[in-house]
Amino acid sequence: MKHPSVPITRPVKVSLLGCDSSYGQYLIDILSSEELVWLYGNFDSGMHFLKNLESPFKPDVCLIHSPLSDLSDMECAKLVKSKAKDIHIIFISEEPTLLSLAEARSLQIDFIERGTRMEELIGHLVVNTSQKKEQIISLNCENDEAIDFLQLANQLKIINSRIETLSENQMKVLRLKRSGKSINEISSTLDMSFETTRTHLRRGVNKLNIPNIWDYIHV
Numbered sequence: 001m002k003h004p005s006v007p008i009t010r011p012v013k014v015s016l017l018g019c020d021s022s023y024g025q026y027l028i029d030i031l032s033s034e035e036l037v038w039l040y041g042n043f044d045s046g047m048h049f050l051k052n053l054e055s056p057f058k059p060d061v062c063l064i065h066s067p068l069s070d071l072s073d074m075e076c077a078k079l080v081k082s083k084a085k086d087i088h089i090i091f092i093s094e095e096p097t098l099l100s101l102a103e104a105r106s107l108q109i110d111f112i113e114r115g116t117r118m119e120e121l122i123g124h125l126v127v128n129t130s131q132k133k134e135q136i137i138s139l140n141c142e143n144d145e146a147i148d149f150l151q152l153a154n155q156l157k158i159i160n161s162r163i164e165t166l167s168e169n170q171m172k173v174l175r176l177k178r179s180g181k182s183i184n185e186i187s188s189t190l191d192m193s194f195e196t197t198r199t200h201l202r203r204g205v206n207k208l209n210i211p212n213i214w215d216y217i218h219v
Helices: 021-032 046-052 073-083 098-106 118-130 149-163 168-178 183-189 194-208
Strands: 012-017 037-043 061-064 088-093 110-113
Touching (some): 021 194, 061 073, 098 110, 168 183
16 A cells, blocks of 8 residues: 655554444454554543553554544543643544534544545555654663663563463464565465454554553653
């Protein structure tokens, strides 16, 4: 899939929110196979998602694709912005009202029409996130306090325990993906169907939930 020519230093972390399981699964299948996107959790409860924002791991984009089980889209968006104003919120809506559009604009929330071609959606995610102010820092810090090594070490210890939960096929797919191979190349190498390969990749990535080093660097 071709995307706008923009500098991307890491995948865009995207969290999905909504109770429409069929459409949500459709988005999961598309986003989890996209190299420029890191699927960062799927939530049907707004409060559950807000609870997760208390951890160091925050998504770049919050994609609300259908009504939530406990909050309206706008209520959830306002609470997200109050906790993490830099998260880019996108509503996928069939027919937004003028009132909701005006309120969304005041909160810098985007609307995308449901049924938008996925190429356009991915491009939108990538472009908007890449336009954020770029952070540049050397990891060879003279001041060790610039990096929260203890917290990062604890998280990496948790990651090691999660590796043990991976199936053999998930491990194989992740290793090949880490080497830079595409899903098509991996499926060919392992003699798996494209869909099976993508499923192993998605489940493996979701199990690991690997932290982002930028969350532990103080600039």
